[in-house]
Amino acid sequence: xxxxxxxxxxxxxxxxxxxxxxxxxxxxxxxxxxxxxxxxxxxxxxxxxxxxxxxxxxxxxxxxxxxxxxxxxxxxxxxxxxxxxxxxxxxxxxxxxxxxxxxxxxxxxxxxxxxxxxxxxxxxxxxxxxxxxxxxxxxxxxxxxxxxxxxxxxxxxxxxxxxxxxxxxxxxxxxxxxxxxxxxxxxxxxxxxxxxxxxxxxxxxxxxxxxxxxxxxxxxxxxxxxxxxxxxxxxxxxxxxxxxxxxxxxxxxxxxxxxxxxxxxxxxxxxxxxxxxxxxxxxxxxxxxxxxxxxxxxxxxxxxxxxxxx
Amino acid sequence: xxxxxxxxxxxxxxxxxxxxxxxxxxxxxxxxxxxxxxxxxxxxxxxxxxxxxxxxxxxxxxxxxxxxxxxxxxxxxxxxxxxxxxxxxxxxxxxxxxxxxxxxxxxxxxxxxxxxxxxxxxxxxxxxxxxxxxxxxxxxxxxxxxxxxxxxxxxxxxxxxxxxxxxxxxxxxxxxxxxxxxxxxxxxxxxxxxxxxxxxxxxxxxxxxxxxxxxxxxxxxxxxxxxxxxxxxxxxxxxxxxxxxxxxxxxxxxxxxxxxxxxxxxxxxxxxxxxxxxxxxxxxxxxxxxxxxxxxxxxxxxxxxxxxxxxxxxxxxxxxxxxxxxxxxxxxxxxxxxxxxxxxxxxxxxxxxxxxxxxxxxxxxxxxxxxxxxxxxxxxxxxxxxxxxxxxxxxxxxxxxxxxxxxxxxx
Numbered sequence: 001x002x003x004x005x006x007x008x009x010x011x012x013x014x015x016x017x018x019x020x021x022x023x024x025x026x027x028x029x030x031x032x033x034x035x036x037x038x039x040x041x042x043x044x045x046x047x048x049x050x051x052x053x054x055x056x057x058x059x060x061x062x063x064x065x066x067x068x069x070x071x072x073x074x075x076x077x078x079x080x081x082x083x084x085x086x087x088x089x090x091x092x093x094x095x096x097x098x099x100x101x102x103x104x105x106x107x108x109x110x111x112x113x114x115x116x117x118x119x120x121x122x123x124x125x126x127x128x129x130x131x132x133x134x135x136x137x138x139x140x141x142x143x144x145x146x147x148x149x150x151x152x153x154x155x156x157x158x159x160x161x162x163x164x165x166x167x168x169x170x171x172x173x174x175x176x177x178x179x180x181x182x183x184x185x186x187x188x189x190x191x192x193x194x195x196x197x198x199x200x201x202x203x204x205x206x207x208x209x210x211x212x213x214x215x216x217x218x219x220x221x222x223x224x225x226x227x228x229x230x231x232x233x234x235x236x237x238x239x240x241x242x243x244x245x246x247x248x249x250x251x252x253x254x255x256x257x258x259x260x261x262x263x264x265x266x267x268x269x270x271x272x273x274x275x276x277x278x279x280x281x282x283x284x285x286x287x288x289x290x291x292x293x294x295x296x297x298x299x300x301x302x303x304x305x306x307x308x309x310x
Numbered sequence: 311x312x313x314x315x316x317x318x319x320x321x322x323x324x325x326x327x328x329x330x331x332x333x334x335x336x337x338x339x340x341x342x343x344x345x346x347x348x349x350x351x352x353x354x355x356x357x358x359x360x361x362x363x364x365x366x367x368x369x370x371x372x373x374x375x376x377x378x379x380x381x382x383x384x385x386x387x388x389x390x391x392x393x394x395x396x397x398x399x400x401x402x403x404x405x406x407x408x409x410x411x412x413x414x415x416x417x418x419x420x421x422x423x424x425x426x427x428x429x430x431x432x433x434x435x436x437x438x439x440x441x442x443x444x445x446x447x448x449x450x451x452x453x454x455x456x457x458x459x460x461x462x463x464x465x466x467x468x469x470x471x472x473x474x475x476x477x478x479x480x481x482x483x484x485x486x487x488x489x490x491x492x493x494x495x496x497x498x499x500x501x502x503x504x505x506x507x508x509x510x511x512x513x514x515x516x517x518x519x520x521x522x523x524x525x526x527x528x529x530x531x532x533x534x535x536x537x538x539x540x541x542x543x544x545x546x547x548x549x550x551x552x553x554x555x556x557x558x559x560x561x562x563x564x565x566x567x568x569x570x571x572x573x574x575x576x577x578x579x580x581x582x583x584x585x586x587x588x589x590x591x592x593x594x595x596x597x598x599x600x601x602x603x604x605x606x607x608x609x610x611x612x613x614x615x616x617x618x619x620x621x622x623x624x625x626x627x628x629x630x631x632x633x634x635x636x637x638x639x640x641x642x643x644x645x646x647x648x649x650x651x652x653x654x655x656x657x658x659x660x661x662x663x664x665x666x667x668x669x670x671x672x673x674x675x676x677x678x679x680x681x682x683x684x685x686x687x688x689x690x691x692x693x694x695x696x697x698x699x700x701x702x703x704x705x706x707x708x709x710x711x712x713x714x715x716x717x718x719x720x721x
Contacts, residue, residue, distance in 0.1 A: 256692075
């Protein structure tokens with residue numbers, strides 16, 4: 001087919017024929033790779049750089065963007081709500097990531113030893129991960145309601161404990177949202193941890209047992225160090241997840257998004273509101289740049305701290 | 311290149327269009343809400359029957375995306391010819407060049423001002439009107455007849471009676487937790503309008519001064535806020551967040567009273583209990599107020615030539631008495647023209663009557679960013695209820711925050 005088509009156009013054919021097979025392969029490979037690369041550059045890199053530019057303008061969708069220097073950043077850093085939101089975002093991160101990792105590791109560690117109905121139990125843990133965050137958010141939102149419909153408060157009242165405000169409290173709301181968020185991600189982390197545990201050769205454990213090491217020492221000297229690549233992956237993955245938390249917060253507080261009194265508002269929700277409720281696209285872009293910087297720093301820092309020491 | 315392409319396309323389209331008796335197609339945009347879309351389908355059908363040379367295409371978007379879509383369409387240069395907008399968005403739409411002023415030759419000002427309810431003035435900027443409503447909304451007090459009968463009380467007519475009825479109908483468990491509320495408390499719903507345009511005025515203040523600046527940071531505003539928060543703190547007849555939302559509590563039959571708008575009539579229609587509506591309670595001196603709002607229809611900035619003429623005809627039709635009658639029967643919203651609304655049958659209607667009476671003395675808040683301004687009211691109440699801030703401090707903070715939004719909106 002190719003040669004039949006190629007015959008009349010002698011010029012390019014000769015050039016193509018002169019190339020050796022490995023060069024041709026490289027060209028073909030690049031020809032296929034070019035499609036996703038161009039797509040990715042158009043969909044990801046271009047908007048990213050555009051966002052940097054927008055953050056220096058006062059674009060509001062309606063009027064053309066005007067360059068206003070760093071005014072958006074000045075406004076943001078002077079805004080107490082931004083710092084409250086900044087603090088919330090880090091609370092989600094520094095509580096959510098360690099708690100979810102420890103819990104999922106403990107579950108994976110013991111689940112790995114369970115033989116009876118192993119697959120079934122594993123599936124149960126994985127189930128919440130498959131559930132839509134929005135649906136889950138709403139179910140938990142009703143769990144947290146005051147009596148007569150809130151399940152948790154109904155239980156507390158029945159055993160004589162005062163009912164708790166949960167989502168209607170500036171102190172409890174963030175944790176009330178964090179619990180379902182951690183729970184939802186557990187299934188995935190457990191599966192990854194179990195895969196990591198399975199990848200550790202059994203011979204190491206046998207050798208350790210012969211040498212007389214106890215369970216605790218095995219865990220500390222063999223399991224945890226050898227799980228490091230898995231842990232690094234999960235720390236980075238879950239940190240980014242908590243820094244970008246949105247669905248749970250938005251769905252559990254839709255009447256007063258991020259409330260009460262901004263007690264639960266993460267950076268992403270603030271960006272969403274600035275952009276799509278107030279239409280201050282420039283200001284929202286500035287907030288996005290801050291989020292991008294935080295994500296970058298946190299990811300690099302974690303990779304550095306948890307790097308392989310040679 | 312592009313021009314040639316467009317010209318070619320236009321030539322092609324006009325060639326095709328010649329076959330269709332040179333019909334003009336105009337686009338009408340509104341947000342998705344079943345009964346509104348159905349009502350508009352009916353109106354379009356009747357309009358097209360009367361104007362065979364014009365076809366109207368209805369396009370709808372989910373409410374949450376609606377404004378963004380209108381704005382994005384304008385940026386892309388393909389806006390609608392006739393577009394529905396909330397009166398509170400008018401500034402944004404006018405400043406953004408999304409809609410054009412109505413031609414006074416087609417829509418005479420004297421006629422608008424004499425035939426529509428006065429709240430239509432919220433669509434006026436300078437000397438121009440930018441849109442006309444088909445229907446308007448007002449607030450009223452809904453009551454659960456079963457719960458009131460059970461407590462042996464009548465629907466309240468004044469604020470004092472409201473407190474008495476709420477107290478009589480509140481049910482609490484052994485620990486004092488509310489299990490059925492006397493009145494719903496939901497600032498994210500309609501309560502912020504009640505506070506802003508009704509309670510403040512009944513306490514002798516005004517929410518905004520003549521220039522539109524915040525004016526409630528005074529004794530009247532504080533008294534109004536105290537009345538509201540006392541419902542939870544002092545009287546314990548309501549609880550913010552009870553059953554998640556006020557309307558949910560009422561629908562579940564777990565709230566005796568709730569303040570809501572005409573737009574809720576459809577949702578409450580199939581409540582499994584008997585309910586009724588009365589005017590918002592008067593104060594001790596008999597002073598009443600209400601908040602009215604509406605979606606208006608404007609003409610898109612891009613409509614020109616024969617499309618503009620067609621759009622004007624369509625707008626005339628959908629703000630005509632006939633269209634308002636259809637809208638009232640399909641959607642349940644009140645007609646924006648006095649003569650259509652204030653008929654004897656409507657005023658005697660036990661449901662429509664109280665809302666219509668409310669329209670007579672209703673106020674229409676000049677919003678700059680409705681969502682953000684509502685947020686200041688939500689936060690104001692939360693600071694008092696959740697953080698124990700004093701009424702005066704909270705109202706001062708709310709006033710400053712709302713004024714900042716107004717200043718930003720004016721830029």
